[in-house]
Amino acid sequence: MLVRQSSKATTLPTEMLSHIFLLSSMTSHQTALAFPVTISHVCRAWRSIAIGTANLWTTIQFTRLPSIHPSLMDYEQQRTWLTRSKGAPLHIHLVLNQSPKKEWNEEVLDRHWFSADDMDRVLDLIIPEAHRWSSAHVLTDSYAPMYRFLQRSSHIKAPILKDVELYRCNHFYGQSAEFHPRRFKDSFPLFESAEKLESVTLSGVHVDWGSTG
Structure with missing residues (x-):
């Protein structure tokens, strides 16, 4: 029997994930362009956080x-x-x-x-x-x-x-x-x-x- 396990990342507070997303997007100009789109397509929860993080965009x-x-x-x-x-x-x-x-x-x-x-x-x-x-x-x-x-x-x-x-x-x-x-x-x-x-x-x-x- 297969049991689906959730990633521990999904249990992090919204504010912490938002901050992690911002730090990850700051590595280069190209990352600032590509990262917000990539991270917003990982899952529904991350998409909601990414879209709600104004400084990502x-x-x-x-x-x-x-x-x-x-x-x-x-x-x-x-x-x-x-x-x-x-x-x-x-x-x-x-x-x-x-x-x-x-x-x-x-x-x-x-x-x-x-x-x-x-x-x-x-x-x-x-x-x-x-x-x-x-x-x-x-x-x-x-x-x-x-x-x-x-x-x-x-x-x-x-x-x-x-x-x-x-x-x-x-x-x-x-x-x-x-x-x-x-x-x-x-x-x-x-x-x-x-x-x-x-x-x-x-x-x-x-x-x-x-x-x-």
Whole structure:
């Protein structure tokens, strides 16, 4: 006769399991993305605890899914994470670079897989939560989406934002003393206000420091 035995882990207090889940998710950025989903599919009890642990769901990342058009990016998943994170501080990661084998001339025609309109769709989700941004990292290799991010974020208040990293990861911007593409030469303030800001890293990105609050 087979007797089903419960794991001793299921007898731990909810608060302890929640803390263990949080510690386990902090080992790396990729773990922070994968662990909450994995742990929430172990059993019904753990799923309930995981979903109820807001800090498990605070890494919000938008990036290209393999072989998927940006219109099919997993916006619903990120919307779910935003909901589950409740009022907890958020870590925003926008990883929007194209394959290094792809090349294009930004001055002539923008054929990048991720456009300014696609960035608008992402920003429509995360800007309403700007009061919760703790960090914001944006990586692109086409300036159109970065320009849109700078344009729209110049009007937002981010009261707990501490760390900002904005990277334009190509060499096009360094070919001359003049900014390229020329149509994006205008600069914007880096947020309307971000009084807790401690660290800013910019690469191939220009902002209007004189108007930055």
